[in-house]
Amino acid sequence: MAISLPTISTLRRFALGLCLAMLGSAAVAQEAGISGPIEGDVIGGISNPTAIAVPDMPTPRAVDTPAGNTADLGRQVARVIEDNLRNSGFFNPVERQFLRDVDMPQVTAPDYPAWSQVGAQNLVQGYVQAGSNGRLTVGCYLYDVFAQAPLERAGYEVDYADWRRAAHRCADMVYARLTGEGAYFDSRIVYVAESGPKDNRVRRIAVMDTDGANHRFLTNGQSIVLTPRFAPDGRTITYMSYLNDEPRVYIYDVESGRQRLLVNAPYMTFAPRYSPDSRYVVFSMAVNGNSDIYRVAVSGGQPVRLTNTPGIDTSASYSPDGRRIVFESDRSGGQQLYVMNADGSNQRRISFGGGRYATPEWSPRGNLIAFTRLGGGFRIGVMRPDGSGERILTNSWQDEGPSWAPNGRVIHFFRTPRGNALPTLWSVDVTGRMIRRLPTPVGASDPSWSPLRN
Amino acid sequence: MTQFSRTAIFLAAGSALALGACSREAPDDLPPPPVGTTTPDTGPTGPTGPAPGSRADFLAQAASDTIFFETDSYDIDPEDRAILDSQAAWLLANPSVRVTIEGHCDERGTREYNLALGERRANAAANYLSARGVDASRMTVISYGKERPVALGSDPASWAQNRRAVTVVPIG
Numbered sequence: 373m374a375i376s377l378p379t380i381s382t383l384r385r386f387a388l389g390l391c392l393a394m395l396g397s398a399a400v401a402q403e404a405g406i407s408g409p410i411e412g413d414v415i416g417g418i419s420n421p422t423a424i425a426v427p428d429m430p431t432p433r434a435v436d437t438p439a440g441n442t443a444d445l446g447r448q449v450a451r452v453i454e455d456n457l458r459n460s461g462f463f464n465p466v467e468r469q470f471l472r473d474v475d476m477p478q479v480t481a482p483d484y485p486a487w488s489q490v491g492a493q494n495l496v497q498g499y500v501q502a503g504s505n506g507r508l509t510v511g512c513y514l515y516d517v518f519a520q521a522p523l524e525r526a527g528y529e530v531d532y533a534d535w536r537r538a539a540h541r542c543a544d545m546v547y548a549r550l551t552g553e554g555a556y557f558d559s560r561i562v563y564v565a566e567s568g569p570k571d572n573r574v575r576r577i578a579v580m581d582t583d584g585a586n587h588r589f590l591t592n593g594q595s596i597v598l599t600p601r602f603a604p605d606g607r608t609i610t611y612m613s614y615l616n617d618e619p620r621v622y623i624y625d626v627e628s629g630r631q632r633l634l635v636n637a638p639y640m641t642f643a644p645r646y647s648p649d650s651r652y653v654v655f656s657m658a659v660n661g662n663s664d665i666y667r668v669a670v671s672g673g674q675p676v677r678l679t680n681t682p683g684i685d686t687s688a689s690y691s692p693d694g695r696r697i698v699f700e701s702d703r704s705g706g707q708q709l710y711v712m713n714a715d716g717s718n719q720r721r722i723s724f725g726g727g728r729y730a731t732p733e734w735s736p737r738g739n740l741i742a743f744t745r746l747g748g749g750f751r752i753g754v755m756r757p758d759g760s761g762e763r764i765l766t767n768s769w770q771d772e773g774p775s776w777a778p779n780g781r782v783i784h785f786f787r788t789p790r791g792n793a794l795p796t797l798w799s800v801d802v803t804g805r806m807i808r809r810l811p812t813p814v815g816a817s818d819p820s821w822s823p824l825r826n
Numbered sequence: 827m828t829q830f831s832r833t834a835i836f837l838a839a840g841s842a843l844a845l846g847a848c849s850r851e852a853p854d855d856l857p858p859p860p861v862g863t864t865t866p867d868t869g870p871t872g873p874t875g876p877a878p879g880s881r882a883d884f885l886a887q888a889a890s891d892t893i894f895f896e897t898d899s900y901d902i903d904p905e906d907r908a909i910l911d912s913q914a915a916w917l918l919a920n921p922s923v924r925v926t927i928e929g930h931c932d933e934r935g936t937r938e939y940n941l942a943l944g945e946r947r948a949n950a951a952a953n954y955l956s957a958r959g960v961d962a963s964r965m966t967v968i969s970y971g972k973e974r975p976v977a978l979g980s981d982p983a984s985w986a987q988n989r990r991a992v993t994v995v996p997i998g
Contacts (some may be wrong), residue, residue: 570978596973598937612941617926617968619941640945640969643938656942658969661900661944662950684942700939706898707939721864730936769980774934788933790980818937 461806554779678716681826722759944969
């Protein structure tokens, strides 16, 4: 799945307008498995998003590929890039009616005055080319329209089935270059798909691209499944299943599709999360009414107990350097957040506000901890690891279960309405200004973001 | 290895604590278990009634299969004790029956915490039954957290119905 970038000389040849050998491939119908994007709405947003134009990408030669004709792919790649940038909240794409056709020579020599005339501050152009090696190349060029200068360019070579990933990586390049934040579009989300009435709900583990495409179910819904988490290396997913009416933590291998029990114990195990190096899982085990936090190797073995207090200790999450763990405990009465060293030593409370604090997750940047605050309703908030600087980001009846994007800038969570309606997935940025619903085919809860794919 | 032996020790300590809490009220003061106050919903009983040891028999003989809890609590109150006493009497009269005790929560807690809270509730019921002489090896506890409510509303009456522990006798 690794993507090798075309050499600079390849891109230079393109800059000179030299389109090299392209072998026509047999016409193949578009794969049914490739699903399109799902539309979403941005609610709110930053006050002054950047106007950016993403015109359709030309192809040096229209060729049928397993993913469709390269001329169509050029249009679709541009739309995926545009949707990603819009949904980030940082960009205001120029409306399609004002977009101009771009031919191959213009990809590297933009008509700056024309783009300036439609109000574009930045311009993303590119091309889509079927390669002789059975793969697809997408060239991606970012320009500053006001300064009339190129800013950055990159090329992505992918299998045809992964054409959307080339678009995501182009959008990631643009996003990172213009915002100064880390990339996050080329990633996936694992979550609990929910359907049916509240008293007989069917729950399935599902994965999808960050924009909702390439959706698939990993479990069949016969057993209740909860709290899936992507391993930082992207290879496995840990979750809790009620298989055989025994609620236990499992490890799911993404490539083989096989699952195995993490810990063989006669007690409920739950609330699993990986260590940053993907070698360990922290989880809770409930023994006769007392839940404590343990650590075990992903490969199995003997768990090591990290907390030892009467009460409920759960929802453990590692710091990105792997040296500390944040968790929730009701040892002082209600649920509050605590931080301890990774070996369980030096446990200290960090949350002291009114109400209760739950489900902490440490940011991949290390600078913030996201949590659910309970009191009146459930709200998503962030605080620094020492408990200072608390900010509440959402306001609804039940917002729960924050999960960080790989760039530590955006948080996913799930929102449960009153009554019998299904929960939904949402994202909010760390400022709380950009909140957006993530469309899913059915109800959805417990989102967990994968690492950036590479 | 040492971890699990410590766990076992804590399990024993936890049981002792639970028993201690339950023994605040002397057994002699407990009201006699009501018998036959619940009509089985599994159809007409016929001249001989439900088969002994069956779920229908349990529902007919025990005051209820369900006890209820206060918000974020797993305390067993006097009303719960009366119900559990009637369940214990039936279980002692049907010593070959194994049961599952389900712990449930209302929706006003986070998912992972509620899994733990439901486990507390199921254990509170199991520990009480154990103190009344029911062999612990006959009882399996399972928590469903807030994932299996019986009342679908988001109101105090619904929440009260969902904060529960249910003693489930196998069908047949």
